[in-house]
Every structure is written in C-alpha cells, then in structure tokens.
Amino acid sequence: MKVFVAEREVEVEPGARLCALRDRLKPGADVVVLNGAPATADRPLAEGDRLVFIRRGEVPGREELEALMAARHTPGVHQRVKRAAVGIAGLGGLGSAIAVALARVGVGRLVLADFDVVEPSNLNRQQFFVDQIGRPKTEALAENLARINPYVRAELHPVRLTPENIPGIFRDVDVLVEAFDRADQKAMLLESFGAAFPDKPMVMASGLAGHGSGNSVRVRRLGRSIHVVGDLESAAEPGRGLMAPRVGIAAHLQANTVLRLLLGEKEG
C-alpha cells in the first residue's frame, strides 16, 4: 500500500507499522506527525496516511522544508492553498498579520499593496521590527514573510490604491482582503473591486479598535461574496486606540475566512 512521507509516495507492506517505518527512513526522529497531528504511540499504517519524521533541532534541506512546514495542516489543505493567490490591500495591523498567517498556512502567492513606510507607532500591533522603521511596508513585510516561508511568492505594489489602479493590481487574485485603516478607503475598495469583479470574494474589516470583548468581533456575510469581520461599531478614535490583541483577533478571523473560502467552504 502507499503512504506519503514528507509529501513523497512510499510503498509499504500491508500491516506496516509507524515506528518501523520511522526507523527505516529516519532513525532517531523524535517527532512524528501523522495526518496533521503528533503521533505519540506506535500504530499500524493505513493506505494514504501522510507522515513526517523530524529530528528535533535539525535544520532540513530546502526540498524537505516545505513538507515539514505543512505537516501540522489538515491533510489536503496545503496542496489546495498553494495554488491560490490572495490580495491584501493595506499592510497595517490587519494586513501584516493576515499576510503572516496566510504565509504560514502556505498560500502560494500574496499580492501586497501599501504606499506607506514603517513608523514607530505601527509597532504596537503591526508585524514589523524596530530595525525596519522607515522602510516601505511592502518591502519590509516581504522580507519577514520570506523568513517565515520562502515558498510564498510576494508580489509588491508600493502605491496608494485608487479606483483606477485597484482592478489591475488585483485582477487575478482568488480573494481580496480589505485591511485599510480609513473608513472611506474601505468603502472605496468595496466599490472599486466590486465594480470590476462583482463575484470575486472580498473579506473586509470594520469595528476592531479598543479592548472591548473579543467575542463581539465576528464574521458576517453580506450578499453573495462580501464578508465583514468586526463588531461594525468600534472605530479608532481619540480614547479608543488600535491594539494588538483585538486587531489580531480581527486579522486572524479575516485570514481564517480567506482559508475557508479557498477551501470552498461557506462562512458567516
């Protein structure tokens, strides 16, 4: 029968057992991941099982790395999201965190757009570092993503998004993520992208400032293909700032919604 080890097909005898295969292919491996979860005991293998054997602390070769990174995903997810392209409009607290999550899950191509540079007040919630202050956010984020997952292709657009350039920049994405700060820009993106691609899904955010209950941040589906994450009410304003925990909740709900859409599942 066939099983997959680090995404490569391996022929094993019927009745073959996990530890015997480990000892044959990677003696001394102290982490075994079976079908997306750690395996802590020996067991018989089944047709189609997906396995990864890891020696803790050993840096894998480039060919093996991608399979090892995907080992904790649910089987089948990585292969599907690797083919996908996701656009992210705005690389602030939402956009930078969404990009990191989607890179970790292995989305194949990210189309990243932001005109701005990293500045100190961004660091309270955005996925940049002190030594990146002053650098274009597109460039700094691409550098960070490459350190996380070198297999993600990042297409960079260090420009201010307008109704004129939005259809061209995001023409071939499977899903577009709205991650702007300004409310009027959120609405502008909805209108501009929606006019060009009325049936392509968009995942937006509105209402995530402050430190109110995280439980009030949720996903709503509006119409055929628009999803809005947030409580819809908590605007960033004097007395209610933007902070990493709640912005992060919204960002990861957006990223999870993107993942679900890429996998053909309905959300909201």
Added chain:
Amino acid sequence: MKVKFSYFAQVRQAAGAESEEVMLADGADLAAALAEVSARHGPAFRTLVLDDAGAIRPNLMVLVNGAPAAKAGGRGLADGDEVTVLSAVSGG
C-alpha cells in the same frame, strides 16, 4: 416600485429597524432612494448616509442585490431590488 432595505450597526440603530420595504419613484437612483429613506427616519439617519450636499457619504458601504454598488453614476434601482447599507468605521 418597492425596494427592500437592510441596515447594519449604526445605520440600523438610527433606522430603528433591521430592514424595511419602501415605495420609491420608478428609476430612483441610490442617492435619491437614501434621501427618501432619510426623510422617514430623521436627521440621525440622514447624517450617517448623506452629506450636506445630499451625496452618499464616502464611508457608506452599499450592496444592491448582494453585489457592491456604485454610489454615484450607477443604474437606477428596480422594483424588487434589495439594498444593504452599513457604515464602515476606521481602524486597521
């Protein structure tokens, strides 16, 4: 013509309803439709959806029949259309 409006968040609070059906003049565009609805719900609602000149506010998000709608220069509404209205708020 009869058009159904659905409201979210602040717009819903100002309208005092999640949704409603409104009779409008045939061919009314979105701005005219929202002006008509504003007349029913008062200044708090109007302030959320229209500016002083009667134009749709830049942060208003509007869907018609489930698809994002052009706020200016779009087609007129038709009998049976469903309009979804909510205000985007800042933060990201």
